[in-house]
Structure formats: structure tokens, C-alpha cells
Amino acid sequence: MIKRLFIANRGEIAWRIIRTAKRLGMTAILGVSEADVESLPARMADEVVLLGAAASSESYLNVEKVVAAAKGARADAVHPGYGFLSENATFGRAVRDAGMIFVGPEIASLEAMGDKLMARKAGIAAGLPVVPGGEAADKAAAKAQAEVTGYPLLIKAVSGGGGRGMKRVDAPAQLDSQIDMAMAEAQAAFGDSRIYLERFIGRGRHVEVQILGDGETAIHLGTRDCSIQRRFQKLVEEAPAFGIPQDRHEAITSAAVKFAAHLKYRGAGTVEFLVDATDFSFYFLEMNARIQVEHPVTEAITGVDLIEQQLLVADGQKLTLEQRFVAFDGHAIEVRINAENYEKDFRPSPGAARVAQWPAGPGIRVDTHIGAGGNVPPYYDSLIGKLIVHGRDRAEAVQKLEAALGVLRIEGIATTAPLHRRIAADPRFVAGGVDTKFLEAFGHG
Amino acid sequence: MSFDLPLTADDVAEIVAILDKTPYDRLDLRTSRFTLKILRSGDGFTQEISFAQDAPAAAIVAPDETAAVAQGLVIRAPLPGTFYRAPQPGAAAFVEVGSAIEPDTVVAIVETMKLMTSVMAGCSGIVEEIVAENAKMVDADAVLMRVKPA
DSSP states (O other): OOOEEEEOOOHHHHHHHHHHHHHTTOEEEEEEEGGGTTSHHHHHSSEEEEEESSSGGGTTTOHHHHHHHHHHTTOSEEEOOSSTTTTOHHHHHHHHHTTOEESSSOHHHHHHHHSHHHHHHHHHHTTOOBOSEEEESSHHHHHHHHHHHOSSEEEEETTOOTTTTOEEEOSHHHHHHHHHHHHHHHHHHHSOOOEEEEEOOTTEEEEEEEEEEESSOEEEEEEEEEEEEETTEEEEEEESOTTOOHHHHHHHHHHHHHHHHHHTOEEEEEEEEEEETTTOOEEEEEEEOSOOTTHHHHHHHHOOOHHHHHHHHHTTOOOOOOGGGOOOOSEEEEEEEESEEGGGTTEEOOEEOSEEEEEESTTEEEEESOOTTOEEOTTSOOEEEEEEEEESSHHHHHHHHHHHHHHOEEESSOOSHHHHHHHHHOHHHHHOOOOTTGGGGGTOO | OOSOOOOOHHHHHHHHHHHHTSSOSEEEEEOSSOEEEEEEETTEEEEEEEOTTOOOOOOOOOOOGGGGGSSSEEEEOSSSEEEESSSSTTSOOSOOTTOEEOTTOEEEEEEETTEEEEEEOOSOEEEEEEOSOTTEEEOTTOEEEEEEEO
């Protein structure tokens, strides 16, 4: 049994993992950068270890430092959260080589899924439909591939995730400069500048399936819809995906389970699909071999603690949860509150939150690391908290969301809360089932 | 081992339900680690965590404007972040001292929260001095470059 859990992450997810670790009686050890010494997760952890300077490359993205810190703290397991080193096979291997449990899938799964091109191939091998596209090793190859794929297209980072390094290209003239930006962002975010191209599907919905596997069996915990995005960054997520015909919904979850079984997947993972918003045909996009930012909406409707499931499977236990016992209750919606000024083209807004009054009450969950006086350093992601509401049905969830956003008060930094208030009041959102173009109508696509 | 289990969302909801039945507007819950303030707000409630040992929030110091009164034009950081002179490591810098620039010339990148923001010159002229150091943190409005007007 895991007794000492090292958390190799920061922000709200670090605090989220600490909560479950404590509930399970584990000692929660947090590695922090110099910028996060005073952070809420650092104050809540049982033990804190300094990783290094504020820059991610000196702390959260530094494999050697993180492994040495975990080992030095006598941790028996390392939870990587999402982002940073969570899908880094070198890191997973280093953790295991140092005699600790890596809370994540087999290294082979990480390698296969961390490389989005390999993931595409695995999807094809498992018999799943994929979006037309392919590799682009350099600019010349990208141009050649673009001719085949056609415009508009998407440039994606081979090691990507979370929309970083992803660019839409509408015409050949933009290809060159967009490749430069995509490669620079991919290098900065993932330490790997490789890219690939995919055809852009106009009216698509982003639907994903939460998977749990123990290497032998795999089950799903239903769908999530993450179609409300800006520049491929998810802003609003719901569970289950709303307004998809029952037979299509079942085909999507079955395809995801089939894919996880094909990989003999161990742990929590998310299989992402692009669903045509008009005829509900679907394409496999990729699998995220980690916990997702939006996991709480699944927890809300299933009552399953996904971090706990990750820890149990990582500990070598078999899944005790069976598909037939997974029950779905109501509808949940999550909005991401980012430290960004939405009225100024989402310009990042680091600084200190003088006031951080988050909504509270029945059916409301807030995952945040920002309390009164909490600091948002300029070095990392802009996510400062997630507001999750749960209702008996979607209509009730939307009502709760609107009410909760009405009382949310953050002062000292700009946030995306005003945007979410607009979204929550938008008739198309209230009706449900919007596609990924939804936000373009706000003039902020 | 810790004995101060964090409150769950359900715990907070229960506290709210209790408070809602009373005439009180506020409840402060203090533990060894933090204070949780539950506050009535219109028809709903909010929760706010704070830490006892916190010094009162320091007044935010405005950027020193006197440094900017230097002769000629300056290009400032649009937001705080890491200043980069080139689009990627090993690539040629956007501009060098002596480069001619126009208002929409991209002269640098500032990386904030993993996002690359292009810095436009915003003026015409010749780059006279590159003040900020490559790959180092700059504050919002920090002077990045000095420009000799065209």
C-alpha cells in the first residue's frame, strides 16, 4: 500500500491530489518551485520539498530534480497530475528506476499516447476511425502533407496536449509562420518541437470518454463534452455529452473501451473523439494517459473518486468497479476560471488575488489553489480554479451555474468569470449541444 | 500522518445549509492550517480560504515611471513574462541593434503562462539598444528596447 505519496505538480491539481491522499491515510509530500513555497497546496501538504527556481525547466519540468526530491523524501509513489511531466515517458521510467511507483500507465502506453502520431497509428490498429492527416518532420514535409490533407488544417504538437502548440491554418500563405509559432510553443511547453497536420473539421464537437483500466479489464465512466474552447483551450466541460442519440453515444463509449483494451491500459485515461455535430459520426483523436483537468464533472455524475482509482491501480490492485455498477446521476458542468483578461483578448493577468470568494453550497464544488491573497505567478498555466456544478438534469445544472457565477468574486487579478457569465446566459448554451465554433460568435474564437 | 482532513465540497455544502437556516451572514471556521470564511452573498454563499500567518496584502507598487522618461522612444513589455529575442532557440533574433523597425514589426516574444505573445515595435525608427536580457523575466511595462526615431 502506498504510504508516502509525492505530488509532482502545482496549482489546483496538486491540492486535489493532496485531498484524496490524506483521505486514504497517505502522507502527502509536495515538490514546489521557489514561486510556490507559500501556495495553498504547499500549506496543505504534510511535507514540502523545494525543487528549484521558479522557471518550470528548473523545477516542475526537471526530471532529475523531481525524481531526486521524491527519492530524498522517501516517497513510495509519485503522482504527476496533468501537464508538466505527467505524460513524459522518460520521467515515468526514471521514477520506476528509482524504485518508486509512477501513478500512471505502463511506460509503453505513455510512449504510444505521448506521441500523437503513434496514437493515431494505434487508433487505426484498434479499428477506430481517425481524422485525415499525417506527419510533418520539417517545413518541406509539412507543405507536402498540407497538399494531401487540404485546407483548413490544424497543426498539432506530436508531444502535445491541452491545445498548446496547436494552430489552425486556412490558406497555404499562413503555413510557414504558423509552423514557426507552433514549433516554438511546442518546444516551450513540451520540450519537443515536432508537429503533425490534421484536417480541420468545421462543425465538430469535442467528446471524450473517461476510461479506467487495470491491464486486464477496462471500463468507461461515461462521456464529457468539451466543445466550448478558445484556441483549442477548453473553457467549459460537461458530463455527459448532451443531445447525442443514445446509439451513437454507446458506439463512442464502446470504441473508447475497445481502444483501452487494445492497449491493455492501466490507470485512468481519456479517449478523445471529434464528433460531427450534424450527423454524429465520430473520429478518434488521441488518448490522454493521465488525469484530466475536467475530471470532476465525471466524478460528480458517477460518485467515483478518479484520483483514488488511479492510486489503487498504481498500487497493483485490480479494479473492483465493474461496468454494470457504474451509475450516472444527473448532469455536471465545469467552467475554468483563468487569470486572463477576457476583454483584452485573454491577456494573462498574473498577480495577487486580494479577494477570492468562490461559490459554495449544495451541488457546488470548487477546485482551486487560490485563497485570499493567493498569488498567481507569471511562470505557469493561467488556471486558478474550477467551478463545478451538479444538477438533477442539464437545465438545473445550468441554473446552478448561473447562480454560482453570480456570487463569485475575485479581485486583484482579471479572470475569465465575466466570459462564463455571458456563456451561461447564452440561449445556445442553455439549449445545449453546441459545437467548437460556439465561442467564435463572441468575437473571441 | 495528518489529522486535519481537508473539507470536501459536501462538507462545505452542509455548512452552507446550516448557515442558511440561521439569521447569520457569515461563519469563520479556523483550523490549525487555514481559516475558511463562508459568506452570504445575495441569494447564494461564497467560500474563501485564508492563512492566519499572512501579512496584510502589501500595496501594489506601480511601475517606476521615471525610468521611462529617457530620451527617444522605448518598446515596453505588454505583460510580465520571459523575454525572448528569437522565435525559437538557435533561430536568428527578430531584430538587432541598428535594425530598422515599423510599428507592426515583431521585435520579440514574451512568454507568459506558457503563451507566446509577439511584441510589436509600436513605433518607427532604428533599434538603438536592447535593454532586456534574453530568456530573463521582465515585468509588465518594463523597457525592452530603446529606439531612435526615424
